Amino acid sequence: MNIRIRHTKTTLFTFIALLLVASLTSLHCWWNTNVWGDDAFCEGTLSSGDIQAALDVPGRVSQVFSQTATGRSEFNCTVERSSRFIGQDNLRMRMKTGTSEGAFPFTTAAWKNPAARSYFARGAVSDTSGYVILPRSCWDKVGNIQGSRTIAPGPDTVAIVEASVEGGPAHRRSLARLLTHTAQKVAEAAGCSDDELGEPTTLFAPDAPRTAVPHNLCGLKGFSLPKAALAEGAAEPGQEQLNEAPHTWACDVDLDGTDNARVSFTATTDSTILDAALREGKGFKKLPGASGTVVGANEAILQCAGGKVYFAANWSPEYEGVLLDHTRHRQPSYSEVRRATFQNFLDAAAASRNCPQVSMPQ
Numbered sequence: 001m002n003i004r005i006r007h008t009k010t011t012l013f014t015f016i017a018l019l020l021v022a023s024l025t026s027l028h029c030w031w032n033t034n035v036w037g038d039d040a041f042c043e044g045t046l047s048s049g050d051i052q053a054a055l056d057v058p059g060r061v062s063q064v065f066s067q068t069a070t071g072r073s074e075f076n077c078t079v080e081r082s083s084r085f086i087g088q089d090n091l092r093m094r095m096k097t098g099t100s101e102g103a104f105p106f107t108t109a110a111w112k113n114p115a116a117r118s119y120f121a122r123g124a125v126s127d128t129s130g131y132v133i134l135p136r137s138c139w140d141k142v143g144n145i146q147g148s149r150t151i152a153p154g155p156d157t158v159a160i161v162e163a164s165v166e167g168g169p170a171h172r173r174s175l176a177r178l179l180t181h182t183a184q185k186v187a188e189a190a191g192c193s194d195d196e197l198g199e200p201t202t203l204f205a206p207d208a209p210r211t212a213v214p215h216n217l218c219g220l221k222g223f224s225l226p227k228a229a230l231a232e233g234a235a236e237p238g239q240e241q242l243n244e245a246p247h248t249w250a251c252d253v254d255l256d257g258t259d260n261a262r263v264s265f266t267a268t269t270d271s272t273i274l275d276a277a278l279r280e281g282k283g284f285k286k287l288p289g290a291s292g293t294v295v296g297a298n299e300a301i302l303q304c305a306g307g308k309v310y311f312a313a314n315w316s317p318e319y320e321g322v323l324l325d326h327t328r329h330r331q332p333s334y335s336e337v338r339r340a341t342f343q344n345f346l347d348a349a350a351a352s353r354n355c356p357q358v359s360m361p362q
Contacts (some may be wrong), residue, residue, distance in 0.1 A: 042066045042077035046095060050181055051079055053174035055091045055165070059083035064092065069143075069150040073097065073189035076145040090195035091167045095178075097186060098131075098144045099157040101107040103277040105131065106250070106266040107299065107310045112315075113249040114264050115243040118172050120200040122272060124248075125176045127169035132183040133272050139279070158276045161186055176200040204245035209254075212237040217303045218251035218265060223348035225253075225263070226340045231326045233257050235319060246271075249349075261319040265345050267353065274301060274310050291356040295336070298342045304355035310348055313342045 039048050040064045053062050059081040062127035067076045076096040083090075105111045105124060111131070119123040142159035143152045145235055153159060161183040163175060180200050185192035214237045217223045230236055238256035243249065248268040255261040268274075277295050278284070285294040292302035299312045315323070315338070327334040343360050350357060 024100075026104060026129055041079050042075055042095070043068050045075050045185055046077060046079065046178070046182060050174070050178040051093070052081070054163075054170050055079075055081040055093060056171035056174060057081060057083070057089075057091060057168065059090070067145055069145060072143075072150060073141075073186045074143055074145050075186070089167050091165060091170075093163060093165045093170070095161065095163045095182060097142055098160045098162050099142075099151065099153055100276075101156050101158065102279065102295070103160065103299065103310060103312060104160075105269075105273070105275050106264070106316055109317060112316070113208050113241075113252050113262070114248075114266055115241040115252040117243070117250075118176070118203040118205045119243070119245040119248050120203050121198060122196065123176065123179055123200070123204060125163075125170070125179070125203070126174045127172065128166075128291055129162070129164045130170075130172075130175050130179050131160050131162045132179040132197070133181055133276070134161065134187055135192055135194045135196045136272070136275060137194065138187050138190055141190045141192050142186060156279055158279060172205075172354045173200070173203055204243070204252075205243050206241055206243040209239045209241045212240040212253055215254055218242060220345075220348040220352060223344060226337060226344060227340050228327070228332050228337045229323065231257070231322055235261050235322045236324070255319060255322075257324050258318055260316055261322055262316040263319055263341070264314045264316075265349070266310075266314075267349050268310050269307060270310075274308055275302060277310055285361055287358050289356075291358050294361060297339060300342075300346060300358070300360070301359065302350060302355045304350070304353050306354065309353055309355060313338075313345055313347055 017066060041048065043066065048061060052244060061079055061081050064080050065078040074097045076092045078092060081091045106114055117126045124130060126245055138159045139157060140153055143150060161179055163179055177200055180197060184197050187197060215224045217237065218240055219242060234257040235255040236257055237253060237312060239254045241252045247270045250266045252262055252264045277299060290303060292300055294300050301308055301310050323334055327337055347357060
């Protein structure tokens, strides 16, 4: 009799233990994987598999916020990859359609450090952000969502899909794939899809940062910042980072003395960027002899031996502050220093690409 009772108790304890293990395993899968999870998010715009690959840490993906435009392709969505008991920080990613003006990746404060990105056809990614430019036929059809309003595209805007990541780094190649797949869906919904949005097969990564050579910045022979563009103890060449992707060349020069003081230089033959630069509602000036076009004060498109090349310089807000302080009530003026800096870059970069030597208009 006692033997039967002990056997029954052992069986019961074993069953309870197995049930507990199964429950804990199910909870672990629910909290830390996407088992039994959704296949897509944001009304089907974002693939769960693509998100998991881009947010490359253990955890479960869930939708935090989603907003779409009725009858249109605009969207704004936030997802999060969270975990429990395995020591991983939560990663949160926001993806949205957007409108930008001109050659935005190289001229706006929102897209910093062009040399630190990895480039692919029609887009680029960093550890924390990325973009894909939609086909040209979408630029007049896709806008963005701000608050409760859908902002329609304008005659000067460029349509994009963009992503930003908080809480840790994204997997660059997978983020590029997610952006491209999402852009394909947006273009199809807007009726402007074409073959321009191909699968991102190759990413071109930047070089490691290195000590800047003041009189040969960015590896360009003879290129230097004008003396008036420097401020002793506040803005002097420190490190530089170079990126030489097939269609896009970029260089970020960090300036010692002020946190985040930086000037970035770019040259690209990407036809999408060329079209975007000429779309912006700025004043355009034709250069003499059909040699090219000046876009604003710090951009130019030159007709070079191998075709058109877009050149740009962009100052960080911190460096702009240093220059404004340094040139106040002095000559040359702030605008003259910026013009001279871009002219120095244009001279050196044009020579390296067999482009005509031109003078920026006053």
